[in-house]
Amino acid sequence: IVDAVGHLTEVWFDGGIRTGQDILKATALGAKGSMVGRAFLYGLGAMGEQGVTKMLEILHKELDVSMALTGTKDIREVGRHNLAQL
Structure with a gap:
């Protein structure tokens, strides 16, 4: 999809x-x-504001580890x- 629109618009993932x-x-x-x-x-339902903060910290750590594993x-x-090309 991103290839189809190129530089004409920004693509954001919403869902999944x-x-x-x-x-x-x-x-x-x-x-x-x-x-x-x-x-x-x-996160909000489980722990309120602290839950949202914790959720963001978890996503950040997962992204950081994933980037490290790709050498980025x-x-x-x-x-x-x-x-990976399958």
Whole structure:
């Protein structure tokens, strides 16, 4: 999809983002951002504001580890080369 619109618009992933790995994949496919509404609501429902903070910390850590495993230090360096070709 990102290839189809190229530079004409920004693509944001909304739905299916549950982990830091999902954020990495979305970014590698060309997304400018990812929505994490369900995870946000789960954190809010479980622990209120602290739950949302914890959810964001978990996603950040998962993304950090995933980037490290691909040898990437900066999110701006993430691209299709970080995805496995099956």
